[in-house]
Amino acid sequence: MTEAMYYVLLALSTPLHGYAMMEAVQRVSSGRIKMGPGTLYGILKRLQKNHLIFLEEADGRRKVYQITNLGREALELEYKRLISMVEDGAWIVRGGDKA
Numbered sequence: 633m634t635e636a637m638y639y640v641l642l643a644l645s646t647p648l649h650g651y652a653m654m655e656a657v658q659r660v661s662s663g664r665i666k667m668g669p670g671t672l673y674g675i676l677k678r679l680q681k682n683h684l685i686f687l688e689e690a691d692g693r694r695k696v697y698q699i700t701n702l703g704r705e706a707l708e709l710e711y712k713r714l715i716s717m718v719e720d721g722a723w724i725v726r727g728g729d730k731a
Contacts, residue, residue, distance in 0.1 A: 633710045639665055640675050641707045649694040
């Protein structure tokens, strides 16, 4: 999962439309990720294809997306993977051996 996909799934803790999602991604990433519409909609298409999100409603102007149960599971697995990676590297930061 890409970093951008991870943050989109995080942002979808509540259903959102595209512009609100771009703002939420920036907020949950502490401003590190500023996503444009082209990037966002490419990610949304991929997440939908993989059944991680679904289109909740479309009123002609706005499309509101929501995370699926499978998406929540994928988000949790990615979170655990990232934590493991940080733990794997923590020994070097502490200046010790990984034993």
